[in-house]
Amino acid sequence: MIQIPIIKEYQDHYQQQVVELILQIQQQEFQIPISKEDQPDLFTIESFYQTGNGNFWIALYHDQVVGTISLLDIGNNEVALRKMFVHKGYRGQTYKTASLLLEKALKWAQEKSLKAIYLGTTPQFLAAHRFYEKNGFVEINDTMLPQSFPVLKVDKKFYTYTVNNNPSNVRIYR
Structure with a gap:
């Protein structure tokens, strides 16, 4: 029987694995010309993401980081979903x-x-677009983003998700 990954809050000792996973997906898999120097947040995850209403999580499979996701507090009770990456072998x-x-x-x-x-x-990231849409994210024009939203130079497509504060309504379509 296949075990599923464990999701836990990021801890500093996973930093190297997080950086390697993200860079491998960006650079090798999708040929996006971005370096670790272009992403200083990867070296200050705790102070950058894990403050206010933000957080950063990792997916672990036998203590190996196979996925990441974060929410960055952008004020006004809103967050930016960032750093959603999953190792190719652990998708689907x-x-x-x-x-x-x-x-x-x-x-x-x-x-x-x-x-x-x-x-x-x-x-x-076509598969990611389908995944977000299937899970309740709605595509929006960049003019609909809050002023505090940090647009990255690689961002060309934008989505929003309205949070329903009823925890029983969270349904992820797998």
Whole structure:
């Protein structure tokens, strides 16, 4: 029987694995010209993401980081979903890694009584677009983003999710 990954809050001793996973997906898998120097937040995860209404989670499979997701507090009871990455071998129905990560983030948002989650993504992440849409995210124009939303240079497609503060309503479609 296949075990599913364990989702837990980020701790500093996983930093190297997190950086390696994200860079491998960005650079090798999707040929996005972004470096670790372009992402200083990867070296200050605790002070950058794990403050206010924000947090950062990792998916672990036998103590190996196979996925990440974060919510960045952007004020006004809103957050930006960032750093949603899943190792190629742990995507899909077998491990449900993306679903488990998103479910954790959505439950956090409800528990914190947040209003909305926003995200920006690249045009190349087609499977991610379908995943977000299937899970209640609605595509929006960049003019609909809050002024405090941190648009990255690779972000060309944007989504929002209205948080319903009823935890029993969180349903992740796997």
